Amino acid sequence: MNYTTSQNGLDLEITIKNFSLAQTLDCGQAFRWEKQTDDSFCGIAYGTTLHVSQQGDVVTFYNTSLSDFDSIWRRYFDFDTDYNAINNSLMFDKNIAAAIEYAGGIRLLKQEPWETLCSFIISQNNNIPRIKGIIARLCENFGEDEYSFPSAEKLATLCIDELSPLRSGFRAKYLIDAAQKVSSGEVNFEKINSSSLLDGEEELIKIYGVGKKVAQCVLLYGFHKLSAFPIDVWIKKVLATYFSDGFPEKANEYAGVAQQYLFHYIRKKELL
DNA sequence: CGCCAGGTGTGCA
DNA sequence: TGCACACATGGC
Numbered sequence: 001m002n003y004t005t006s007q008n009g010l011d012l013e014i015t016i017k018n019f020s021l022a023q024t025l026d027c028g029q030a031f032r033w034e035k036q037t038d039d040s041f042c043g044i045a046y047g048t049t050l051h052v053s054q055q056g057d058v059v060t061f062y063n064t065s066l067s068d069f070d071s072i073w074r075r076y077f078d079f080d081t082d083y084n085a086i087n088n089s090l091m092f093d094k095n096i097a098a099a100i101e102y103a104g105g106i107r108l109l110k111q112e113p114w115e116t117l118c119s120f121i122i123s124q125n126n127n128i129p130r131i132k133g134i135i136a137r138l139c140e141n142f143g144e145d146e147y148s149f150p151s152a153e154k155l156a157t158l159c160i161d162e163l164s165p166l167r168s169g170f171r172a173k174y175l176i177d178a179a180q181k182v183s184s185g186e187v188n189f190e191k192i193n194s195s196s197l198l199d200g201e202e203e204l205i206k207i208y209g210v211g212k213k214v215a216q217c218v219l220l221y222g223f224h225k226l227s228a229f230p231i232d233v234w235i236k237k238v239l240a241t242y243f244s245d246g247f248p249e250k251a252n253e254y255a256g257v258a259q260q261y262l263f264h265y266i267r268k269k270e271l272l
Numbered sequence: 273c274g275c276c277a278g279g280t281g282t283g284c285a
Numbered sequence: 286t287g288c289a290c291a292c293a294t295g296g297c
Contacts, residue, residue: 028278124279127296131278134294169293174280211280232278263278 003079005069012061012069018084020105021054024077027264029221030109031119031132032139044139046072046112047148078107078224086226086254095242096251096258099265106260109221113189114182115149116222117204120214121174134168141165155179174209181207192219197228220256229255238262 003016025033025041033043040053050073051062061069074080087104091097111119122134142150142158156179163172181187187207192200197219204215213230220228229247231239239247242262251258 120278123277125277125292126279126294127277129296130294167294169295170280170291171293209280213279217278230278234278267278 002082002084005066007066008060010063012064012066014059014061014079015057016059016079017057018087018105019054019057019059019107020103021052021059023103023106023264024109027103027106027260028128029260030111031123031128031135044147045076045109047145048072049147075110078110081107083107083257086257090251090254090258092250093248096261099258099261102268103261103264106264108224108226108257108260110224111221112149113192113218113222114152117178117182117207117210117214117218118149118175120217120221121178121207121209122168122171123217124171124209124214126171134166134171137166138168152179152182156183171209174207177208178210192223197225200225216256220259226254226256227252229259232263234263234266235259238266241266 003014006013006015021041022035022039025043026035030043030045032045033041035041036051036053039055040051042049042051044050048068050064052073053060053062061073064073083104087100090100118138119131119135122138123131126134139149140146142154144150144154155175158176158179160172160176163175166172168175178187182189187203192203195203197216200219200223201212201215204210204218205212210218213232216228216230219225220230229235247255
């Protein structure tokens, strides 16, 4: 156990080391969290809203039941995985070590596969504020209630024109195709769960508009396959700058975790 | 107002 | 295989 919980009225407090709520929720892996203040966020996952904040090593889940924490948030934030051990296993490389130094408080969220698939279809050739806007409109227009992400079955009944309120541009046709293939079972999430990375990717790129990068994002953030390795423009820059001889094989098991740190790290450096 | 965005499909050599 | 180029929309 690398954290402890305690009840404080209606709130639940988690004490945990080397975790950063802000880095985790604001690093481009999830798009339904809104920053309230520097260390306080409101958001939705698995059809459930949450207000959460962090003060030092203490993370406060406001107005949350222990059952919601156990069934949703503990898993969503991946609190049961030992990131100290993972980070230690990645420290052998000095560039990854530098990225850990900067961004090692990030956790790889366990998001819903279908939501993750849609989110990263929408993310292509797009910027984060607009990605969030499109996803918010998707939920407002087609979710079953105000909290839920619309199901693949629901979206599969729609045509491209009916997605116009999203203003998602050329991506609308990709969302429809994804909904049809997922709801029909042509793309099988159960199968992907127990598949290798390569087979999972092969399954996902059956969808029109899903290529390697989006597929790897879905495997990493939606299926929690920590060896998945999405290569976007930023990671291309990382590979060219720090790993001209190739990404170290020793990091393969947790390549996706390293990728997330490196992504955050190089973007920060570019801003300076 | 232009440039650009956590890419992918398409049409060429 | 490799490489421009278009693609919708709007953030900055």
